[in-house]
Amino acid sequence: MPDMAITQHDSTNIDGAVDALRRGEAVGLPTETVYGLAADARNREAIARVFALKGRPLDHPLIVHLPAALPLIEWAVDVPEAAYRLAEAFWPGPLTLVLRRHPAVLDAVTGGQTTIALRVPAHPVAQAVLQAFGDGLVAPSANRFGHVSPTTAAHVRDEFGDALPVVLDGGACTVGVESSIVDLSGATPRLLRPGMLAPDAIEAVLGSSLARGAHVDSPRVSGSLESHYAPRTPTHWVDSLLARSSTARRDAGTTSGERSRPAALLQSETARLGVLALGSLPDGFEGIALPAEPQTYARRMYAALRELDAGGFDAILIEAPPGTDAWLAIRDRLRRACALTATL
Ligand code: TXA
Ligand code: MG
Numbered sequence: 001m002p003d004m005a006i007t008q009h010d011s012t013n014i015d016g017a018v019d020a021l022r023r024g025e026a027v028g029l030p031t032e033t034v035y036g037l038a039a040d041a042r043n044r045e046a047i048a049r050v051f052a053l054k055g056r057p058l059d060h061p062l063i064v065h066l067p068a069a070l071p072l073i074e075w076a077v078d079v080p081e082a083a084y085r086l087a088e089a090f091w092p093g094p095l096t097l098v099l100r101r102h103p104a105v106l107d108a109v110t111g112g113q114t115t116i117a118l119r120v121p122a123h124p125v126a127q128a129v130l131q132a133f134g135d136g137l138v139a140p141s142a143n144r145f146g147h148v149s150p151t152t153a154a155h156v157r158d159e160f161g162d163a164l165p166v167v168l169d170g171g172a173c174t175v176g177v178e179s180s181i182v183d184l185s186g187a188t189p190r191l192l193r194p195g196m197l198a199p200d201a202i203e204a205v206l207g208s209s210l211a212r213g214a215h216v217d218s219p220r221v222s223g224s225l226e227s228h229y230a231p232r233t234p235t236h237w238v239d240s241l242l243a244r245s246s247t248a249r250r251d252a253g254t255t256s257g258e259r260s261r262p263a264a265l266l267q268s269e270t271a272r273l274g275v276l277a278l279g280s281l282p283d284g285f286e287g288i289a290l291p292a293e294p295q296t297y298a299r300r301m302y303a304a305l306r307e308l309d310a311g312g313f314d315a316i317l318i319e320a321p322p323g324t325d326a327w328l329a330i331r332d333r334l335r336r337a338c339a340l341t342a343t344l
Helices: 011-022 044-054 081-090 124-133 153-163 199-206 246-251 260-267 294-309 325-342
Strands: 027-029 036-040 063-065 095-101 115-119 180-183 190-193 235-238 273-278 286-290 315-319
Touching (some): 011 027, 180 199, 260 315, 273 294, 286 294, 294 315, 294 325
Parallel strands (some): 063 115, 095 180
16 A cells, blocks of 8 residues: 555546535545545535535534635634644644634534634645635545545545545545544643544643543534444454453453453354454454554554455454554544444
């Protein structure tokens, strides 16, 4: 897989995509994190189309993506100095800032909240489209609501088929996991959604620590729904696949209420298991092994979940990555991939 495949587009389809966006249509667009379903952030009907295509509840706010040079004050008010520092350090890139919204921002974008999420993506195709368009584009991940996020143009076509005629192909996403969301609208900076930017790198630029996770007073974050990013196959979390060996059986399964099912699956003679292994695929298992290195793991994670989901398995077992900050975003998404199953 090439690290940054930017060869599969040409100016013609970028122009075509911009024309479609100006007509109020939705367009599949590569970003460095995941593919987005882009639409004109100033056009109510275009935004309604995005919600309808995704099947997303109307009160779940969207991120507005901006061309690199566009001033924040067109979209936000009371912008704190910390926002400019983070923007300077991490934009263009996989960071989203939550700020107080400008009064001209459509309610459809923010779900009626007083804040707005903004991001300047780094992908050259996304930037080319944004520069040509000249204003903000909403771009939720280009998947149906609750499903696994897309990291290739083919994934986007699998999600929407003919319902989304224009999908720009910018190759496989190089980050692979959605942007880190930092809320600067309150008294303390808060990490609402972990991404592949190291929290301590964000803290170093802020010069203060980040509160973690959604707060009772924080805006709603749909990525915080338990069952987000889920494959359709029942998916379970296991500490180690070696639990299949009789000596380690009682170690299988970790979360409360989730303990018995993966252990039983590991010992089952009949269940066809697809495993997402860390480092290497142990003997006797079918599935996919991803490198025990967080950047590469993240880049390939959603594609691996999709492939396992299409593999006709009775269950997917995910081998837990380490509990360090470098794996925070990965563990967050994998936990959610298991959450739907855990509540069945
Ligand atoms: O990497 C990304 O951020 C990708 C790419 C395409 O840019 N986009 C993405 O969008 O992940 P989406 O819509 O799938 O997730 C946006 C998240 C949601 O969890 C939403 O609730 C949160 O951003 N969000 C949007 N506006 C917000 C606000 N005003 N306050 C708090 N959270 C907000
Ligand atoms: Mg999403």
